[in-house]
Amino acid sequence: MFRRIAIFLSLICVCVAQDNVSRMDQVIQSYVTNKQFMGSVLVAHDGKVVLSKGYGFANLEWNVPNSPSTKFRLGSLTKQFTAACILLLEERGKLKIDDPVKKYMPDAPGAWDKVTIFHLLTHTSGIPSFTGFPDYSSTEPFPTTPEKLVARFRDKPLEFQPGEKWNYSNSGYVLLGYLIEKISQQTYSQFVQENIFDPLGMKDSGYDSNSAIIQHRASGYTPSRSGVRNAGYIDMSIPLSAGGLYSTTEDLLLWERGLMGGKLLSPASLKKMTTPFKEDYAFGLGVRTEHGHIVIDHNGGIEGFNTVLQYFPEDKLTVVVLANLNGQAPEAIAGKLVALEHGEK
Secondary structure (H helix, E strand, C coil), X not given: CHHHHHHHHHHHHHHHHHHHHHHHHHHHHHHHHCCCCCEEEEEEECCEEEEEEEECEEECCCCEECCCCCEEECHHHHXXXXXXXXXXXXXXXXXXXXXXHHHCCCCCCHHHCCCEHHHHHCCCCCCXXXXXXXXXXXXXXXXXXXXHHHHHHCCCCCCXXXXXXXXXXXXXXXXXXXXXXXXXXXXXXXXXXXXHHCCCCXXXXXXXXXXXXXXXXXXXXXXXXXXXXXXXXXXXXXXXXXXXXXXXHHHHHHHHHHHHCCCCCXXXXXXXXXXXXXXXXXXXXXXXXXXXXXXXXXXXXXXXXXXXXXXXXXXXXXXXEEECECCCHHHHHHHHHHHHHCCCC
């Protein structure tokens, strides 16, 4: 009798789970049908992958479909990897996050005297974001170096005194990459590869390149009045540690499990990384409460790509939405998938 009841209940659970996945697929397909989304989506709950699927095309000119193994530019999802690199260097005694930037950059301008690594991590340095400068669009197509990138904003006046306010700054995260290179004596790309991607088995992740042949890499697109177009060109030396990485939905699940599961950082470092300072922002991650659930997340945007990575620690729910079509669909999709998985209608 009890065995029959157990079998009956398990069948109900399977049917409910399948129905949920079907509803998730319907949500995503509605954005695909409206030509608002192309990309890959992954949902994992309590250690199990609930949904992992590609939608639309990785390349429209050849009709190559997106899949869970398609590689997408991450944009600002890169920032959490940069923050983790800084914390790894701190664990190894190479720096302290409360150190002034000037300790590792003696030629830093006087205005930066009170700017610490912590301020860079939390967007509270006051250093203006170079991506907002009037000449930014005219400089995007041209290769540069970390030194030349830093030179773009090093002599600009601070927007506020360090630690007083919050303002999102790509300059701050480029400066962190510059410091990682100076302190580790490796390129940013090498350091991330050897200290994060390789240890966590993220074989489909790396620093993007305009010249290298990267298997299964998606092309980036942008909407226009006349339809979908190829996205504008950006030399990948520009975003550096603020937005230069690529990955897949499956690799980002490995990252989330590795980071939150304590495989990469010490408990003390992970706590630092996920403790918000101002405006619900920690180190390369937003941390807030949404509809009664704690969520740790970030999104990204770069020419042709928009991305979202969310983690709900209380129920170990991970949602990854990577798009190779610019727009707000990834955020909307992620929100609806999370609502479904939390039992909302």
